[in-house]
Amino acid sequence: MNDTPGRTTGAAAKTAGAPSPFSSLTTPHAPATPGPARILVVDDEAIARDNLALALGRQGHETFTAANGAEALELLAGADFDLVLTDLMMQGMDGLDLLRAVRMRHPDTEVVVVTGYPTVKTAVEAMHAGAYHYLPKPYDLDEARALVQKALEKRRLRQEVARLREQLRERSLPVPLLGSAPCMQALKRTIAQVAPSDVTVLILGETGTGKELAARMVHLFSRRSEARFLAINCGAFNEELLESELFGHEQGAFSGAVRQRKGLFEAAEGGTLFLDEVGEMSLPMQVKLLRAVQERTIRRVGGTADIPVDVRLLAATNKDLAAEAAAGRFRYDLYYRLNVVVLRMPPLAERMEDVPLLAQYFAEKAARDTGRPAPHIAPETLGVLARYPFPGNVRELHNIIERAAVLCAGDVITPADLPPDLRALAGIAGGAGGNGGKGGAAGPALVLRADEAARMPGGAGEGMTPDGRPMTLDENERAHIEWVLELAGGNRTQAAKVLDIDRASLWRKLKRYGL
Numbered sequence: 001m002n003d004t005p006g007r008t009t010g011a012a013a014k015t016a017g018a019p020s021p022f023s024s025l026t027t028p029h030a031p032a033t034p035g036p037a038r039i040l041v042v043d044d045e046a047i048a049r050d051n052l053a054l055a056l057g058r059q060g061h062e063t064f065t066a067a068n069g070a071e072a073l074e075l076l077a078g079a080d081f082d083l084v085l086t087d088l089m090m091q092g093m094d095g096l097d098l099l100r101a102v103r104m105r106h107p108d109t110e111v112v113v114v115t116g117y118p119t120v121k122t123a124v125e126a127m128h129a130g131a132y133h134y135l136p137k138p139y140d141l142d143e144a145r146a147l148v149q150k151a152l153e154k155r156r157l158r159q160e161v162a163r164l165r166e167q168l169r170e171r172s173l174p175v176p177l178l179g180s181a182p183c184m185q186a187l188k189r190t191i192a193q194v195a196p197s198d199v200t201v202l203i204l205g206e207t208g209t210g211k212e213l214a215a216r217m218v219h220l221f222s223r224r225s226e227a228r229f230l231a232i233n234c235g236a237f238n239e240e241l242l243e244s245e246l247f248g249h250e251q252g253a254f255s256g257a258v259r260q261r262k263g264l265f266e267a268a269e270g271g272t273l274f275l276d277e278v279g280e281m282s283l284p285m286q287v288k289l290l291r292a293v294q295e296r297t298i299r300r301v302g303g304t305a306d307i308p309v310d311v312r313l314l315a316a317t318n319k320d321l322a323a324e325a326a327a328g329r330f331r332y333d334l335y336y337r338l339n340v341v342v343l344r345m346p347p348l349a350e351r352m353e354d355v356p357l358l359a360q361y362f363a364e365k366a367a368r369d370t371g372r373p374a375p376h377i378a379p380e381t382l383g384v385l386a387r388y389p390f391p392g393n394v395r396e397l398h399n400i401i402e403r404a405a406v407l408c409a410g411d412v413i414t415p416a417d418l419p420p421d422l423r424a425l426a427g428i429a430g431g432a433g434g435n436g437g438k439g440g441a442a443g444p445a446l447v448l449r450a451d452e453a454a455r456m457p458g459g460a461g462e463g464m465t466p467d468g469r470p471m472t473l474d475e476n477e478r479a480h481i482e483w484v485l486e487l488a489g490g491n492r493t494q495a496a497k498v499l500d501i502d503r504a505s506l507w508r509k510l511k512r513y514g515l
């Protein structure tokens with residue numbers, strides 16, 4: 001045997017994709033790693049080192065050898081290894097020091113310590129330092145092979161768990177951040193860069209561009225992903241209620257405060273708090289938020305104790321906060337605290353090449369939700385969509401396709417299945433969705449066939465009361481919520497999903513309108 005460090009020994013490496021020699025030992029849920037494992041044997045005794053490398057090489061592994069810890073680290077710096085088997089007692093860097101170095105620099109590599117002094121103390125020390133196990137000398141080769149198999153199996157299982165966790169993270173998003181446009185690729189790269197850190201992120205963009213989705217992605221790919229992600233729309237509360245929602249209150253702090261209540265800062269401990277529409281926050285409330293951001297402490301309403309909080313803060317707005325600050329409507333000091341890293345969500349009109357991908361995704365999602373076969377989108381339909389400006393951005397496209405997927409007669413979404421505003425672009429009159437009315441940014445999602453429109457509170461005239469006057473915003477919202485609830489059979493979860501709001505927001509609106 002040649003003792004040159006790094007010399008490959010044993011059987012030649014198998015071609016990529018060949019079955020693992022341990023494939024029969026893996027569980028059904030842990031597919032084997034393609035090709036042989038890469039194993040580094042470290043021992044200052046040449047005979048022991050080479051014999052072990054040869055025995056493992058005969059099983060199909062690609063084995064390397066090193067005579068000491070320094071040589072081992074040099075090899076590890078230049079290539080990835082699945083497993084390191086190291087002698088404990090060596091000149092210079094001993095096995096435990098090498099073990100610690102490997103765990104620090106190459107955490108995915110398993111380590112087995114080989115020792116001629118198999119005391120309980122040695123075993124405990126090795127395990128505490130991160131060794132998979134220890135192999136006492138003199139050892140039986142079958143025993144060594146079995147231990148190697150188990151160590152490699154553990155590594156494969158860990159990799160499989162990591163892969164599945166990554167898939168679950170992606171699937172846990174309400175809608176993936178889809179898009180291949182250059183602006184979307186740049187956005188995804190920025191999210192990947194900032195997610196692992198704890199920096200505050202300000203997300204800017206028009207309504208419907210997916211600001212909360214971007215915030216969820218930042219959380220899901222952060223070190224806080226196992227903790228909670230909580231979101232609040234700052235524009236949905238007056239100052240007093242928002243303070244209580246964020247910081248909590250003590251019993252008796254105000255009328256109706258019958259017991260102590262934690263706020264979102266405390267509830268999101270260890271996780272992420274997303275402040276949507278932060279530009280709607282009043283100036284006095286901004287002062288209180290600034291203190292929480294700077295001091296990392298909060299004080300409940302009616303309380304005197306400062307409570308430390310460990311929360312990552314993400315904020316979003318459709319306003320130009322710099323202009324708001326210049327106009328005196330937003331505090332400069334809070335703006336600078338939030339404006340550490342900025343994510344700009346591009347409007348859909350700036351990435352129209354993503355419309356076909358998004359449209360097909362929404363069509364398939366609507367089919368899954370309703371239990372119907374997924375429809376295809378006709379090329380002429382995509383042509384119509386490509387000429388529409390989408391003032392409501394991705395959310396509007398979602399509503400348009402969801403509606404068309406439900407109303408289309410066959411398994412193809414044609415231009416006739418689109419709302420009137422879009423059919424007009426194609427020169428199509430009538431059709432599956434029209435009542436002939438005009439719609440604004442939100443119009444396409446509300447335009448129905450005459451028989452469906454007749455079921456809406458207020459009659460078939462979209463946005464009109466029975467006596468013919470235009471509805472107020474509150475009346476329109478109340479009527480739409482009531483109609484969606486009816487279509488959902490009273491299922492509030494489904495209604496909230498269709499309305500694109502959370503259950504808590506729907507509950508507040510139902511209470512507000514007495515529904």
